[in-house]
Amino acid sequence: MIKQLETYLLMSSMVVRRISLLFIIIILGAIDLATGYEYSFAVFYLIPVSIAAWYDNKHIAMIAVILSGITWLYADYSAGHQYTNSIIPFWNACVRLGFFSVVAILLLRIKNNLNEMTLMAMKDSLTSLNNTRAFNLEYQALKKRYCKKEHTLAVAIIDLDGFKAVNDTYGHSKGDDVLVEFAHVLQAATRHSDVVARMGGDEFVVILQDTDLKGIEDYAKRLRNSFLFSGLKQKFGIDFSMGIGIYNELPDDVDDATHQADLLMYQSKAQGKSQTTIHAIL
Helix, strand or coil, rough: CHHHHHHHHHHCCCCCHHHHHHHHHHHHHHHHHHCCCCCCHHHHHHHHEEEEEEHHHHHHHHHHHHHHHHHHHHHHHCCCCCCCCCCCCHHHHHHHHHHHHHHHHHHHHHHHHHHHHHHHECCCCCCCCHHHHHHHHHHHHHHHHHHCCCCCCCEEEEECCEEEEHHHHHCCHHHHHHHHHHHHHHHHHHCCEEEEEEEEEEEEEEEEECCCCCHHHHHHHHHHHHHHHHCCCHHHHHEEEEEEEEEECCCCHHHHHHHHHHHHHHHHHHHHCCCCCEEEEC
């Protein structure tokens, strides 16, 4: 039940989710009114408040807090609750608004911290590209999305040529700077819809989505031109070799896809480096 609700909240559109929140608040208000003022029902208003804070943004969370407080106050008044002082129900409403707000703020803070930690765990600490963990998750997501043989995808492995000499000549700190600059070149030459990751050392991987042979060849040329324009070759004497495997359907195992592209990359190196080898796998 809870898992199904979470799936619904994650998959539903923003409008549907917010309408659902309003509906929940109305239902809770109706139940609160029907049960009368003798039964405390305020804690159940935390349900829409919590959903808004966790699955939406802070503005919607605050709206949920206010609507929940107003709904409780209306139900309390309509149930015929008598107070010794007319200001008491409004004081109680303010207390409940404060309680709802504290819960919403705490959930928002926890969600933001969790998102930041997740982002850190998925990013390469040096280049800020996706790391292997994030790449594997992206690969599996693409595998599910393109489960039928109706789309062309490409997996590219890129390895820098002559990078060891940079570390030996200029030191590892300068070598790190080169990797960061090359990561910027790689990311700038690649579409936002594609996947870019650092596999480790001076090796990178790219998945090109919804493409064809011409698109792959254009990408290889664009990356090569961007690299030459960056000045890395002129400054440090490095270049890169690339192998690109073309698939109509991605292999089940990510290692199979990267291994095939890796073999193609080594073919580029065997042909004299600074080359790109493209081959249709499936």
